[in-house]
Structures are given as C-alpha cells and as structure tokens.
Amino acid sequence: MQLLNLGILAHVDAGKTSLTERLLHTAGVIDELGSVDDGSTRTDTLALERQRGITIKSAVVSFPLDGVTVNLIDTPGHPDFIAEVERVLGVLDGAVLVVSAVEGVQAQTRVLMRTLRRLGIPTLIFVNKIDRRGARDEAVLAQLARRLAVPHVPMGRAAALGTRAARFVPGLGPAAPDTLADHDDALLAAYLDGGVPDGRLRAALADQTRRALVHPVYFGSAVTGAGVPELIAGIERLLPVADGDPSGPFSGTVFKVERSPAGEKVAYARIFSGTLRVRERIPFGSGGGEGGAAGVRARDGVGDRDDGQAGRRPVGRRVTGGPAEGRVTGLAVFDRGGELRQDSARAGRIVKLWGLGGIRIGDALGQPGQAYRHHFAPPTLETVVVPGSGTDRRSLHVALTQLAEQDPLIDVRHDEVRQETSVSLYGEVQKEVVQATLADEYGLHVTFRETTTICVERISGTGAAVEFNKKDGNPFLATVGLRVEPAPVGAGVGFRLEVELGSMPYAFFKAVEDTVRETLGQGLHGWRIPDCSVTMTHSGYSPRQSHAHQGFDKSMSSTGHDFRGLTPLVLVEALRRAGTGVYEPMHRFRLEAPADTLGALLPVLARLGAVPQRTGTQGPLAVLEGAVPAAQVHELEQRLPGLTRGEGELESAFDHHAPVSRGAVPGRARTDHNPLNRREYLLKVTGRVAG
Incomplete structure (x- = not known):
C-alpha cells in the first residue's frame, strides 16, 4: 500500500x-x-x-x-x-x-x-x-x-x-x-x-x-x-506518493508534541527512511542546528594560561556534542480515521511515539535527514501574563512551559526581580486562546497586560574585552577574552576559538559558549541579539593543586561556575565597546482601496510610519505596497474600514527589522542578574563585591 x-x-x-x-x-x-x-x-x-x-x-x-x-x-x-x-x-x-x-x-x-x-x-x-x-x-x-x-x-x-x-x-x-x-x-x-x-x-x-x-x-x-x-x-x-527506503538507515522528523492525560509526552513524526520498532533505542536532537557545543570551532589563536604565557599554534578541530537518546515504548499509525497500535512503522508513515521524554518539536530522529526550518516569521508581539486571584505563580510557569513545548515560538520569559512572566505571541486571538487553555486545562485564571512589540538588537561595530584570572578585581578563577563582531541578518550566533583547544578542559569552553548564547538573549537595551560572531580570544583556569597529606585543594581550582559567572561581564563589556542599535519589526503590506480614498489614506499611513514603495491601479482600485512598523499594524487595521467606506483590504506580514527612527529607543526589562551593573551583578552571583 x-x-x-x-x-x-x-x-x-x-x-x-x-x-x-x-x-x-x-x-x-x-x-x-x-x-x-x-x-x-x-x-x-x-x-x-x-x-x-x-x-x-x-x-x-x-x-x-x-x-x-x-x-x-x-x-x-x-x-x-x-x-x-x-x-x-x-x-x-x-x-x-x-x-x-x-x-x-x-x-x-x-x-x-x-x-x-x-x-x-x-x-x-x-x-x-x-x-x-x-x-x-x-x-x-x-x-x-x-x-x-x-x-x-x-x-x-x-x-x-x-x-x-x-x-x-x-x-x-x-x-x-x-x-x-x-x-x-x-x-x-x-x-x-x-x-x-x-x-x-x-x-x-x-x-x-x-x-x-x-x-x-x-x-x-x-x-x-x-x-x-x-x-x-x-x-x-x-499528487506524488511518499518515498523513502524502508531498509535504509532510520531517519525522521518530529512536527508536533502533545501531552497525554497522564502528562506523558507524545511525539508526532514523519519517517523519511528506514523502519522504526517499539522498544528500539533511537537518538534524537536538533540534527546539527545551531546551539550547544556543536557550534564551537577552534582556530589559530592566542591561548592565555595561568602562568601568563601565551602560545600560538594551529588547532583546526571542531568540538561536537552528541544527541539525546530514548527508547520507544509505544507506536501508533493512523488508519481509517483512527489510530492503530503497531510494533513497527516504515518509511513514509506518520506515527505517534511514546517514551521519548526529552523530545522537542523539530528534533531529528535517528540519522539527521530532513532538517526542520522556519518558513514563517517568529512572533513580533509579547505580553506579560498576570496571575488572577488564587493562581499560583509556580504552577503558572509550569503550565506556560508545557504550552511552549507544543509551540516553541511561544517564548516564555520569567523576570525573577519583578516576578513577572511574559510570552511571545502572533496576535490577540492567540492571546485569548492561551488564556482559555490555562483556565480550561490547568485551572489557572490569568489576564494580560497590553501587547508590546518585540525588537532586536544588532551590533554596530567590533568590540573586545578580557578579564584575567586573579587580576584587577576578578573574583572568578577564570580567564575569558571575547571579541564580538556583526554578522549578516539570518546568520545566527557563531562562536569560534582563537585559543588552543587543549589549553583548558572542554567543559570550560562549553560553559563559555553556552553562557555567551544565553547572555545574547538580552543585549545592552534588553533585546535579543540574533546575529553576531563571538570569538574567544583568551582562556585560562586554575588547575587543582596537590598538597602533601592534604590531597587536592578544591577551593583554589576552577569550576564551570567560574566561567559561567565571568562570561556575562566580559561579553557585555565587549558589546559596550562595539555598540548596539535597536531594530523594530517591519511588516510588508499590500493595501487595496477605492482610488478616491487615497487622499484620506495617505496622511494616516504617514502618521503611522508606513512607507508606500509602489503605487498602482487595478480598475477603480488603488494598490499600495510598502512597509509599516509592526506596532502600527493593528491601528491601521482598525482605521482602514472608516477610511475606505469598508472597501479597503489590507494584507501584511513580517518582512524585516529596521532601526528605530521615531521617538525614544525602546528598552526591555532585564530578567538576568544584570551584568551591565558590575556591582549589582557580583552581589547577586557571588554575594560580595570584589575589591
């Protein structure tokens, strides 16, 4: 069949x-x-x-x-x-x-x-x-x-x-x-x-x-x-039928995740190659996408050791991390309007899988095959979720996290300082659905603050900073040097080494990279920095020191905590020296309206910051195409019927980010320990301020 x-x-x-x-x-x-x-x-x-x-x-x-x-x-x-x-x-x-x-x-x-x-x-x-x-x-x-x-x-x-x-x-x-x-x-x-x-x-x-x-x-x-x-x-x-070799290496992609009534994760996947069997252990993960240690590349560079000596040698190795693995405990295929439990499924099938607790939407199953790619723009709006009377904040955070499992583009941010949780959304209907889902499925009643626009930050130039182990008020047993540079739009975050890969344990390099990616979630103005190149220029650590009759002195040796604590301070200083700008989301729009209403439309478009780029006519209709700030789309939709006798039709979709050119530069409240304020940061991370 x-x-x-x-x-x-x-x-x-x-x-x-x-x-x-x-x-x-x-x-x-x-x-x-x-x-x-x-x-x-x-x-x-x-x-x-x-x-x-x-x-x-x-x-x-x-x-x-x-x-x-x-x-x-x-x-x-x-x-x-x-x-x-x-x-x-x-x-x-x-x-x-x-x-x-x-x-x-x-x-x-x-x-x-x-x-x-x-x-x-x-x-x-x-x-x-x-x-x-x-x-x-x-x-x-x-x-x-x-x-x-x-x-x-x-x-x-x-x-x-x-x-x-x-x-x-x-x-x-x-x-x-x-x-x-x-x-x-x-x-x-x-x-x-x-x-x-x-x-x-x-x-x-x-x-x-x-x-x-x-x-x-x-x-x-x-x-x-x-x-x-x-x-x-x-x-x-x-239409073409599914292809794929049932006897080939197993490969699939997860496109949906839900939870059973008992709370167990259930994954929906397409099998592209091979045959999957119940009780089989399979690897799963991002399939080589960005993030994690897979992005670490080593290059020629300067390595800073604790003895203060620097060396230069070609390294040329790539550090890679392995995917997760799980055992399939149950499998079902779709058959005649229902589901049919089976012991195996072959290439071409869409299946439901049980037993893969850490599975996420977009994960590749087995050998990386057809990669998950974003085809539509991410959400450009966010709102703060306000717990109602009797709603437990911890339960709310757990519920929102589970909703984000089913929709990874619902980015859940928790502000520890203000004890606020925000979510990113596509629009007001989705907000209403989230509100109803929390009430119906979790018994949690919430309201929302006014929806705001999600901006991004882009690096303006090149900046570098370094802090050395045990020097100049550095309380961490670590040396970290970083250089930040702009990257093309859509390039993502690249992390590279200009230090010898063997100059310190791999776990410390991974701690730096992971912390860099996390810290870039909040730039100098609090917005995510989606595209940049970060190069580690200096590294160093304190190895365990052995003392006679006392063994190792752990208090004088570096840990991952030292690198995770120091990296944000170095990175934000490099960002300060490079400079960043805030960019707001812009929608491309296409507007059809009676030609005789243009006189009323154009001044409103100008006031909303819309820039018509093409104007034409189709019979009695005028057709305008251009760009408008995402923050103004909702108002344009509301104003359009009155301006066009109800005959106007607007189509808009995210197109690009552009520098904020009107009004004050918008900022976003930080949810981290605020490495922009060294004193405040060190008090929170170490409990003291270095002298």
Missing part, C-alpha cells in the same frame, strides 16, 4: 475542516458528517476548538483510496496559529489549498501559496462554497492569476453557482494546453503543430503537478459534496 501525506491549508473560514469531514465521509471512514458549527468534527478535538469553531492545533486523520493510504493533516487557518502550519509543511508530500468562492483569495491564502511554491510542495486548489450566495468562479480564477500569480489549470467549471444545486462539471478547458506547454518544449511543439492528444495532455498535467510547476483547480462544496469525488480522484492521480 502506497502512502500520501497530505496537508489541508486555507485562510480561516474557507472551509478546510468541513472539507476534511467530507473527504472522510466520501472515503467511507465516517458514516455521519461532523459540523464545525456544532463542534462535532473529527479533527477539531480540543474543547476550545469546538467552542470557537476554529482549528487551533494540527490534527492527523487517515483514509484509504484505491491503492493509496492518505494521511490527511488539517491545519489552522487563522494567522495567529501559523506556527502550527509551519511545522506540518516539512512532512508533506502534497497539499490542497482551499479558497472560498465567496471571499476569493485572501491575505493568508497568498502567504500559504508563496510558501508552498518556495518549498516546491505539489498543490491542488479547491474553490469551496460554490453553493453559497455570492459565489464566483471566473472572478476567483482571475484572482488566482493576479493575486497568487501561479500557473493553474481549471479541471472543469462550476454550474448553478450560488444555489444548493451548484455542481462541478469536469473537463479540461481550452487554456490547459497553453499553460502546460509553458513548461514542456515537446508539448509546445506538438501544440503548435495542430493539437495535443488528451492522453498526452493529462500525462503532462500529472507530471507538472507532481513537480509543483502547475496547480489544478477544482470547484465544489464541502457542505453538499459537489466536486469532492473529482478532487479525490485528483489527489490520487496527480
């Missing part, structure tokens, strides 16, 4: 979950259709999803076709839960993008299609709700061409639009040969010579769809079932 891992994606309310129900019903997996309005769908299992009628967490359900078992993954449509969609993309063989025949191409539709195209995921388009009043067909096809700008092939036409009798009439239109010939020179030659046989045309369609060159378009209704059998036939004939 062949396997196909299929994602269902759409803008919120386009009908994804209803389509999932209809597919299961048509395939004979369920006898009765569930309803989003009634909260009875198979994939929206959370109480909160049923109450709100929206998908919050991705869900997997399986159904059989002739010769193909489809693992269907229903994903959220609301942009606040885009992280759930991101994690699914890396495990898909194909996708169905759902577009409403009434609303047409919407903001999230464009975001999703751009990502599907960039990743090369074969995608069918299903234009849903043709039975609804206001449904359109030709206008939606025009939007696909204009707003999505993708090659598409209508697989038929809609009839009786906007009525309960609406149906899909299959048949390739006259434009199909034109579209397909754009990607096939032989087909183009045959087309110009007088025509292409239908069989050859359909073979070219299947080939180009599997290569994500074109996108077949179906019309239908998830409510009435119109067009769904044809869509199912397209899924089976046009």
Whole structure:
C-alpha cells in the first residue's frame, strides 16, 4: 500500500475542516458528517476548538483510496496559529489549498501559496462554497492569476453557482494546453503543430503537478459534496506518493508534541527512511542546528594560561556534542480515521511515539535527514501574563512551559526581580486562546497586560574585552577574552576559538559558549541579539593543586561556575565597546482601496510610519505596497474600514527589522542578574563585591 501525506491549508473560514469531514465521509471512514458549527468534527478535538469553531492545533486523520493510504493533516487557518502550519509543511508530500468562492483569495491564502511554491510542495486548489450566495468562479480564477500569480489549470467549471444545486462539471478547458506547454518544449511543439492528444495532455498535467510547476483547480462544496469525488480522484492521480527506503538507515522528523492525560509526552513524526520498532533505542536532537557545543570551532589563536604565557599554534578541530537518546515504548499509525497500535512503522508513515521524554518539536530522529526550518516569521508581539486571584505563580510557569513545548515560538520569559512572566505571541486571538487553555486545562485564571512589540538588537561595530584570572578585581578563577563582531541578518550566533583547544578542559569552553548564547538573549537595551560572531580570544583556569597529606585543594581550582559567572561581564563589556542599535519589526503590506480614498489614506499611513514603495491601479482600485512598523499594524487595521467606506483590504506580514527612527529607543526589562551593573551583578552571583 502506497502512502500520501497530505496537508489541508486555507485562510480561516474557507472551509478546510468541513472539507476534511467530507473527504472522510466520501472515503467511507465516517458514516455521519461532523459540523464545525456544532463542534462535532473529527479533527477539531480540543474543547476550545469546538467552542470557537476554529482549528487551533494540527490534527492527523487517515483514509484509504484505491491503492493509496492518505494521511490527511488539517491545519489552522487563522494567522495567529501559523506556527502550527509551519511545522506540518516539512512532512508533506502534497497539499490542497482551499479558497472560498465567496471571499476569493485572501491575505493568508497568498502567504500559504508563496510558501508552498518556495518549498516546491505539489498543490491542488479547491474553490469551496460554490453553493453559497455570492459565489464566483471566473472572478476567483482571475484572482488566482493576479493575486497568487501561479500557473493553474481549471479541471472543469462550476454550474448553478450560488444555489444548493451548484455542481462541478469536469473537463479540461481550452487554456490547459497553453499553460502546460509553458513548461514542456515537446508539448509546445506538438501544440503548435495542430493539437495535443488528451492522453498526452493529462500525462503532462500529472507530471507538472507532481513537480509543483502547475496547480489544478477544482470547484465544489464541502457542505453538499459537489466536486469532492473529482478532487479525490485528483489527489490520487496527480499528487506524488511518499518515498523513502524502508531498509535504509532510520531517519525522521518530529512536527508536533502533545501531552497525554497522564502528562506523558507524545511525539508526532514523519519517517523519511528506514523502519522504526517499539522498544528500539533511537537518538534524537536538533540534527546539527545551531546551539550547544556543536557550534564551537577552534582556530589559530592566542591561548592565555595561568602562568601568563601565551602560545600560538594551529588547532583546526571542531568540538561536537552528541544527541539525546530514548527508547520507544509505544507506536501508533493512523488508519481509517483512527489510530492503530503497531510494533513497527516504515518509511513514509506518520506515527505517534511514546517514551521519548526529552523530545522537542523539530528534533531529528535517528540519522539527521530532513532538517526542520522556519518558513514563517517568529512572533513580533509579547505580553506579560498576570496571575488572577488564587493562581499560583509556580504552577503558572509550569503550565506556560508545557504550552511552549507544543509551540516553541511561544517564548516564555520569567523576570525573577519583578516576578513577572511574559510570552511571545502572533496576535490577540492567540492571546485569548492561551488564556482559555490555562483556565480550561490547568485551572489557572490569568489576564494580560497590553501587547508590546518585540525588537532586536544588532551590533554596530567590533568590540573586545578580557578579564584575567586573579587580576584587577576578578573574583572568578577564570580567564575569558571575547571579541564580538556583526554578522549578516539570518546568520545566527557563531562562536569560534582563537585559543588552543587543549589549553583548558572542554567543559570550560562549553560553559563559555553556552553562557555567551544565553547572555545574547538580552543585549545592552534588553533585546535579543540574533546575529553576531563571538570569538574567544583568551582562556585560562586554575588547575587543582596537590598538597602533601592534604590531597587536592578544591577551593583554589576552577569550576564551570567560574566561567559561567565571568562570561556575562566580559561579553557585555565587549558589546559596550562595539555598540548596539535597536531594530523594530517591519511588516510588508499590500493595501487595496477605492482610488478616491487615497487622499484620506495617505496622511494616516504617514502618521503611522508606513512607507508606500509602489503605487498602482487595478480598475477603480488603488494598490499600495510598502512597509509599516509592526506596532502600527493593528491601528491601521482598525482605521482602514472608516477610511475606505469598508472597501479597503489590507494584507501584511513580517518582512524585516529596521532601526528605530521615531521617538525614544525602546528598552526591555532585564530578567538576568544584570551584568551591565558590575556591582549589582557580583552581589547577586557571588554575594560580595570584589575589591
């Protein structure tokens, strides 16, 4: 039996979950259709999803076709839960993008299609709700061409639009040969010579769809079932099945983590290669990503020893850390709408795994294979969580940490000084969902402070600092020298050595690197420094000294604590000398509005700091494209209906960070021991101030 891992994606309310129900019903997996309005769908299992009628967490359900078992993954449509969609993309063989025949191409539709195209995921388009009043067909096809700008092939036409009798009439239109010939020179030659046989045309369609060159378009209704059998036939004939060698080395990727009612971690993973068996021990980890000792590189450099002598020699070695390991205690695959416990699963399967207590979303299983990559921007908003009356702060922190396990982009920060916990979010709906989840699942009642924007810091120049063991008021038995330099956007934090790798124990080097990465989470203004190069220029330690009849004097030998305590002081001094700037998140925006409303729109855009970069017209509409500070997007959304008679349409998404150019430079409260204040820091870390 062949396997196909299929994602269902759409803008919120386009009908994804209803389509999932209809597919299961048509395939004979369920006898009765569930309803989003009634909260009875198979994939929206959370109480909160049923109450709100929206998908919050991705869900997997399986159904059989002739010769193909489809693992269907229903994903959220609301942009606040885009992280759930991101994690699914890396495990898909194909996708169905759902577009409403009434609303047409919407903001999230464009975001999703751009990502599907960039990743090369074969995608069918299903234009849903043709039975609804206001449904359109030709206008939606025009939007696909204009707003999505993708090659598409209508697989038929809609009839009786906007009525309960609406149906899909299959048949390739006259434009199909034109579209397909754009990607096939032989087909183009045959087309110009007088025509292409239908069989050859359909073979070219299947080939180009599997290569994500074109996108077949179906019309239908998830409510009435119109067009769904044809869509199912397209899924089976046009999308590629899962590949991977079941006898090869085991490799997989975790895309979802949840907790069982008993609190045990359960991982959802795609197996790309090999076969996984219950009771088997498997390595898992980040698959070679940044962080940890894997980033330590040794180079030629100066090593500072306790005797004060410096040496220079080529080193050229890389220090690497090993992944975690765990034993699989349980395994389930998805089968005919349910789960089936098995002793093993082979390449191509999506599985649920028990027993891997330290597992995280994005972890590679077995041999590192398909790496987890961020396809969408991280959250640009954060808010402080305020415990309600009777809510225990420790329990709240534990609950938020568990929610962050399920969504790693919910960054939980705890301020020990103010005893405050903050979380990063995509928007107000997600904040409401977090609030409801804490109340319903953990019995914790909270409110939130006003949402603020998350900035970053970037290094302006090069700076270096060093503190020597036992000199100039250094209370730590350690020598640490660091140089910081800017790095390109997206490069991450690089940590290198200009000292001899053998000049001190490896554990001390690792303590320095880990502390550097942690300290860079809060720059001079309190914001994270995401991209920079840090080089260790000096190192030194106090080895254990042996005294006759007394053994080793531990009080006079270095420990990891010394390096973890000294590194923040050296790093922030290097940052001071280099200088940092605060950068705010900027959204690219596309705004369509009646041309005669531009006079009212432009002054408001200017006041909000928006910079139009392109202006054009499409009939009676003006189209503005540009950049706007993320902090102003919410106000722009609120003002837009009044400025455009309710006819304006705004699409925005994070694009880049830009230097803060208006008002005071925003700072962020520190949650560490504040190495910017040496006296305060040493009092907290050592209990005294060095003389």
